[in-house]
Amino acid sequence: MPSLSSGLLGDLDPTSDRAVFRQIADQLREAIDRGRFKEGEKLPSEAELVDHYGVSRMTVRNSFSVLQGEGLVHAEHGKGVFVRPRPPVRRLASDRFARRHREQGKSAFTVEAEAAGSHPQVDSLEVKEEKASQDVSARLGSVRRVLARRRRYLLDGRPVEFATSYLPLDIARGTPIAEPNPGPGGIYARLEELGHRLDHFEEEIRARMPSPGEVRTLRLASGVPVIHLIRTAYDSEGRAVEVCDTVMAADAYVLSYQLPAT
Amino acid sequence: MPSLSSGLLGDLDPTSDRAVFRQIADQLREAIDRGRFKEGEKLPSEAELVDHYGVSRMTVRNSFSVLQGEGLVHAEHGKGVFVRPRPPVRRLASDRFARRHREQGKSAFTVEAEAAGSHPQVDSLEVKEEKASQDVSARLGSVRRVLARRRRYLLDGRPVEFATSYLPLDIARGTPIAEPNPGPGGIYARLEELGHRLDHFEEEIRARMPSPGEVRTLRLASGVPVIHLIRTAYDSEGRAVEVCDTVMAADAYVLSYQLPAT
DNA sequence: CACGCTTACTCGTATAGACGAGTGGGCAAG
DNA sequence: CTTGCCCACTCGTCTATACGAGTAAGCGTG
Structure with missing residues (x-):
């Protein structure tokens, strides 16, 4: 030695x-x-x-x-x-929800990961109605109960992201959105089919150390923060139709946004 | 007891x-x-x-x-x-560089902080020409040397952000941009006066644990990550005219972006 | 009253030792 | 050769002790 x-x-x-x-x-x-x-x-x-x-x-x-x-x-x-090895990084571009990316049968996550040569995987899907948290209720405009869609994303076997979508019941109940697999183009495609033409998204980004629960579900090494992203989708009438709460392993992501200078 | x-x-x-x-x-x-x-x-x-x-x-x-x-x-x-107390949070909206916010004499940071009832402060201003790092050079389009503007922002005496702007010398040298105080509206106003009409920005966001140096300059408590934001400004001809590298105390910021659904 | 010292309490640093538990290689038995 | 055990090496947990240094309050002295 x-x-x-x-x-x-x-x-x-x-x-x-x-x-x-x-x-x-x-x-x-x-x-x-x-x-x-x-x-x-x-x-x-x-x-x-x-x-x-x-x-x-x-x-x-x-x-x-x-x-x-x-x-x-x-x-x-x-x-x-x-x-600690630096894992491959997933880039999230600000146009990732553009309609033109919503054509295929596979989810955006799957398409993108396969293009990058990784093996994507989605698990622990849970879809159920529940009481809206105070924060979600405020963002969705004072709804009492919501449909929650929970899922975890893995890249080459490693969990990288845990996301929950919340939708008002009057929009989602009884539609394909309430199914485990909502079909090609994901829930945004379904929302538009249901007449909720999407107008814009608002994303809030925070970074912090993970809770013990997040360490478990994302199998985080110590010293790895999480990026906490809360996206609200608005339709063309200005109504909030979805809130998506996402916790990402910070070492696996780079977020990228394009801003107009106007 | x-x-x-x-x-x-x-x-x-x-x-x-x-x-x-x-x-x-x-x-x-x-x-x-x-x-x-x-x-x-x-x-x-x-x-x-x-x-x-x-x-x-x-x-x-x-x-x-x-x-x-x-x-x-x-x-x-x-x-x-x-x-650990949760400090007041600074919200960064995606329209913070819109032209309409560029009118006043004070910097955006100062205006916004005072509106929120905080006491803003900017220090450790350093303006000098230096060799471009490989990353900065790539983003600016293969420039060798750049003008670097370094400053630290404080809120109520607490350092919250450390930022460095890099500009190509052929744009900045000999202009007010090379002065410690570039004047009302900041360097973006000066850039436009110099004929570089700003078209859009691109922002890259990462989160990670701070280096020892960052712990020192931002006086970070242990267990507080940093948000690392790299913004590139493009003019209407598609040329990158500025790269701004910002490290923020993650517990002091929420970033907010508005995305079109198109 | 004002100043400075003492003292008790706080966390910071470092040592020495003990046992537990996961990993992987080598060796012996089958 | 294969299987299984043992052992050496690794980090994980916990104890007990010691001294240093920052803080704040009390107390005595001038």
């Missing part, structure tokens, strides 16, 4: 007032940034770093936890600590 | 295979969610929790570090651990 003294990592500065575990984290971070440890590569084990720096194990673990919080590394029980 | 046995926190389940520090974190998280501990309020001290649960201090600290990673609490040396 190659010794750590081979130069990858330096020494501690005992005169520095920077905490030892921070100095170690700094050195590891720099080594990662410089590409000395590449994506997916294993870092030195805790024991090796204990030997190299002459500190206690908890100190080394403390360093790792700093880097984990930054989303730089992740630990695997029984294997080691690894540089 | 009120005893912790007053019911705020429960007991541990020794039969559970959930780690003790996770159980403690769960109980604290639930108490926070239920509002038993309010925003800004102090949680029980480490010593109190040690007594209450009968565990060692490191175990309690481990619980706190979980909650810190979730952005729920923050520790203050010598004082205690507090529920």
Whole structure:
């Protein structure tokens, strides 16, 4: 095994007032940034770093936890600590709901993912009527109950997005929208067939750390935030006809918007 | 001092295979969610929790570090651990660069913040020519050097955003754009005066954990991600005339976009 | 009254040790 | 050769202890 003294990592500065575990984290971070440890590569084990720096194990673990919080590394029980690989990113363009993209039988997610050479998958579909949350009710214009469509999207087996659509019952009940599979073009195509010509969307974007439940459903590594997107669809009469609440693994997405300068 | 046995926190389940520090974190998280501990309020001290649960201090600290990673609490040396208050949020609407908002003498940031009753502030302004990064060069169409305008925005004394604008030298050099204060309406007004009629913007949005440098300049609490926004401005001839790279404290922003359904 | 010191309480850093549990390779038995 | 066990190595959890350093309030001194 190659010794750590081979130069990858330096020494501690005992005169520095920077905490030892921070100095170690700094050195590891720099080594990662410089590409000395590449994506997916294993870092030195805790024991090796204990030997190299002459500190206690908890100190080394403390360093790792700093880097984990930054989303730089992740630990695997029984294997080691690894540089977190940057997954393929899904680009969401602002024209992704344009009518011209609504022709095919497959969902936008599926089409786009296959074009990018990934294996898409949709699961945990749940469609049911329920009480509207205060926020959803406000966005939809004071409706009491709604149809909720929940689904999770996976890319190459990895969950990347969890979304729930809420629709007023007077629009959705008894229509294909209330079916698990709403048919080609998705619920937006069905809405237009039902006479609700879509006029525009409004999207609100936040970023935050995930709740424990979100960590579970999206199988998030520590140090990965989520993008929380809330889209409201309005028809040509100005009525809100759908609210879609989406939580995305932030490391899997880039959102892209085109804005007029007028 | 009120005893912790007053019911705020429960007991541990020794039969559970959930780690003790996770159980403690769960109980604290639930108490926070239920509002038993309010925003800004102090949680029980480490010593109190040690007594209450009968565990060692490191175990309690481990619980706190979980909650810190979730952005729920923050520790203050010598004082205690507090529920992290949700700061006032700045809303960025997609029409914020419309020409009609470009009339006044003050910057959009200043106008908007004062309207919201906050005290805005802009500092660390740096304007200089420099070598374009590979990414900026690609976005601007293979320029070698650029004018960089760096500034930091504060709201009520708290840094919330750090932005750098990059402009091709052939456009910006020797113009008011190269001055620390470009004048009323900002650099977009100057660009239009110089004959570059703005046509549209493209914005790319990512979310991630901050680098150590970003933690410093934005004075970020741990567990707060950043929103990374890269805007490219195009003139009516289709030329990219500015790239603006912005890093925002995610807990201080909601981005809002209006999309046509066409 | 005002100032400065002491003191108690807070979290921060670090050590040393123990046991548990997941992983994977090697080796021995069948 | 295959199967299954063992073992070495990995990280996960927890304890107990020690000292440092920031904070705030009280108390005594001038």
